[in-house]
Amino acid sequence: MNTLILPAAALCLATCTPLLAAAPLPAERLSVAPLPPNNPHRVYVVDDAFENEIDARVHLFDGDTYQRLGQIDAGFNPAFNLSPDAKTSIVGTTYFSRGSRGVRTDVVEFTDNSNLKVTHEIVLPSKRAMTLPTIFSLTYSADARFVYVSYITPAASFGVLDPAKSTVLAEIDTAGCVLVIPSGPNRVSSICESGRLLTVTLDAEGHEASRSMSEPFFNPDVDPIFAQGIPSNDGYTFLSFLGEVHQVNFSGAQPVFGTPWSLVSPAEKGHWRTGGTQVGAIQRKLDRLYVPMHVGGEGSHKDGGTEIWVFDLKTHQRVARWPLEHEKLAPVLAVQVSQDDAPLLFAATNHSDLAVFDAMTGRLRHVENKLGQTPWVLLTP
């Protein structure tokens, strides 16, 4: 034994003594970390937490430092959106009085994006559309005067809320058309089963002033559009199951439909498709559209993309094609792009990873593994 103890003691003299002599760590002071200032590379990751769905949340992630910044709780089957100035997050959700059961309360909660504290809420009638999150489930008017919330019971209607006074102003029947597509300070459009848009114009009190129905702009039997639109410079762009691009101008009193064009060549049509939970993102300064694409047939419209295709919205030309396989990324279910001059492309995979790309070159900058459980929708300021 002595032969072992002596070298050990010698080693300790050499290594332990300096440690023993060092000054002790100072006492720490418990605090709350401040949230870094809002910036264009912050991404809000909506995690439905599908395996325990009463516990959804929104993760804030920084695309520059690759750090999680914090969390907004989101209850059951939530809707999520940002205010036009991105200073406020809104969560439309449902709580049960006994956690997973009991009295249902539907509510819209407002969170201050400078400190992630809930500032106030508006209790809704128990009619909130419980579905996959889309930006058209809950949204602000362009001037932030109103918040609109989609109702499905399954009868379809929407609520008009006053976020300043925390009140429900009105419920407006939409004759079977669904979702709330905001335009201007007081217009709401909904997508109809007939392939039309119903547009309701509100008065100053948030009540219906008039309504109109568009002509059909797609055929839901032949080639349905994804219900989730992508914000563009003058409205929203909708993609169809077979790759048609419907650019809709919402800047006037009535939506105006551009001539549809295709993401795919005739040879690719029906073979290469878009799919997922958030099927496109537009960088509005560049007028570029990013779409996750996969090879698949009918019924594959929720499959993730194995490539990201990039299109110029002015020329309708594909300008890049970024395969994800060599990056060892699982299929991409959701994409979002930042709106600054050095844009980042965010992509959530069906393995719950979040990839961060240079949106100009397609270079993969970072993969954040397991950012939540089911990250299905991404929002940037």
Next chain:
Amino acid sequence: MRSIDELFEKSSRSLAQRTSRRSLLATLGKLLTGAALIPLLPMDRSSRAEAAEPAEKGKGNAAADPQSCEYWKYCAIDGFLCSCCGGTSNSCPPGTSPSPITWIGTCHNPADDRDYIVSYNDCCGKVSCGNCECNRNEREKPMYRPSRNNDLNWCMANADSNYHCSVSVILGVAEK
């Protein structure tokens, strides 16, 4: 029922939306028809599909295994398979409640080469099961066509609208 009363009251207001209202009523009619059919149609436990449930499990024939996402009746199901959560392909787990409203699909049974109309009901009142997640979307349509949509929480009209798992119930043979 209150929401349906309100629907009919409100939908009688504006002639301008005749087309859309008609389609809504048609959709609602389909939903109600689907819901009404369920208690009327006996569960055909002698059918090949039902008889196959315990027998085929584990034999490698996924299209005949109700605990497999490839089971033929699940061609457009989205959620957790109740057959992995204490129920079966057409029964809810103990302590949950079936959704009275649902959406309808058509699936092909390779065992008898027939197409069947099935209703996809959700089982409600407990938190999501979390086992055997399955998302298939044959002929599935977005939520503006709710009678063909599997994104909606079909527990929405239940007293306890929490979503637990999904079943696929044969309503009958599809007419060709």
